[in-house]
Amino acid sequence: MTIHLSAQPLSRENFAAFGDVLEAQGASHYPINNGTTERYHRLAAVEAYPDRTDPAPPETIINIFVAKPTPHPVTLTLMERHPLGSQAFMPLNSSHWLVVVAPIGPAPAANDLRAFIATAQQGVQYRAGVWHHPLLALDAQSHFMVIDRDGPGHNLDESPLTERVIVDLEN
Amino acid sequence: MTIHLSAQPLSRENFAAFGDVLEAQGASHYPINNGTTERYHRLAAVEAYPDRTDPAPPETIINIFVAKPTPHPVTLTLMERHPLGSQAFMPLNSSHWLVVVAPIGPAPAANDLRAFIATAQQGVQYRAGVWHHPLLALDAQSHFMVIDRDGPGHNLDESPLTERVIVDLEN
Numbered sequence: 001m002t003i004h005l006s007a008q009p010l011s012r013e014n015f016a017a018f019g020d021v022l023e024a025q026g027a028s029h030y031p032i033n034n035g036t037t038e039r040y041h042r043l044a045a046v047e048a049y050p051d052r053t054d055p056a057p058p059e060t061i062i063n064i065f066v067a068k069p070t071p072h073p074v075t076l077t078l079m080e081r082h083p084l085g086s087q088a089f090m091p092l093n094s095s096h097w098l099v100v101v102a103p104i105g106p107a108p109a110a111n112d113l114r115a116f117i118a119t120a121q122q123g124v125q126y127r128a129g130v131w132h133h134p135l136l137a138l139d140a141q142s143h144f145m146v147i148d149r150d151g152p153g154h155n156l157d158e159s160p161l162t163e164r165v166i167v168d169l170e171n
Numbered sequence: 172m173t174i175h176l177s178a179q180p181l182s183r184e185n186f187a188a189f190g191d192v193l194e195a196q197g198a199s200h201y202p203i204n205n206g207t208t209e210r211y212h213r214l215a216a217v218e219a220y221p222d223r224t225d226p227a228p229p230e231t232i233i234n235i236f237v238a239k240p241t242p243h244p245v246t247l248t249l250m251e252r253h254p255l256g257s258q259a260f261m262p263l264n265s266s267h268w269l270v271v272v273a274p275i276g277p278a279p280a281a282n283d284l285r286a287f288i289a290t291a292q293q294g295v296q297y298r299a300g301v302w303h304h305p306l307l308a309l310d311a312q313s314h315f316m317v318i319d320r321d322g323p324g325h326n327l328d329e330s331p332l333t334e335r336v337i338v339d340l341e342n
Contacts, residue, residue, distance in 0.1 A: 064211040
């Protein structure tokens, strides 16, 4: 059976249960550097927890991911989560992209998924433990800045979807 | 007296004493997500230290800075440092920008400064304690993703320059 999932435009409000939206628009800000710069402060706070069985302090690291465009129709097969840390993605190109998430909890079924279209000015940070699809670029090869946890312990769970899920990008 | 400082193109090699260059080009990478994405892993590790007098654990936060273009000629008046944490800047627009730093140590004099032109694909992370000029956009209002420390304690020192320093962007 094929499930169709309708993608909505991403906003702080509709993403609040899953994490933070990283964008200047609509965020509070204040001048710094003698008025030459506006600081949109604390759009997200990073989570990086130690593992119970190996309590060496984890690090927060900065990476770049380069994603190939996803073939159409966008077909989802697998969700993943990082129980010990948040993971943030900020687009570095002028392309919109696709965010698919499911609530913290047991392995998600197709009906638990939510899909959001992010603009080129919108990043997201998934809260620790939030199920999310691997990175989905849409129209072109795309660069993303990624901020996540590095350190010992178990910080990746994967969960295949048992149904075929197709994302409808226009509804 | 006016000092002229010549800006060089930024590279990992010439910036190594001050921190990390955040760019995919020239960095090692490996495939993830079933080959749909390349991960340029650990371009930088974030530093966030507790303050000695208030040892509450600090946080790492994600911000956006929006910088006005700097008037020409680029004239430097002040350097700053963050003794308790690194600070990373990644451009989100297609504009080059200017990085000015001085080594960890006493308040810098004009002769201690180094200036680098960063491309639109290059971010930097200043190591904790590295003197740097406040953000310098060049040609247009520019957005930057900024990753830095939030928490109690003394994490900002400013040091005015006693000589007038002009940055020569082409040499």
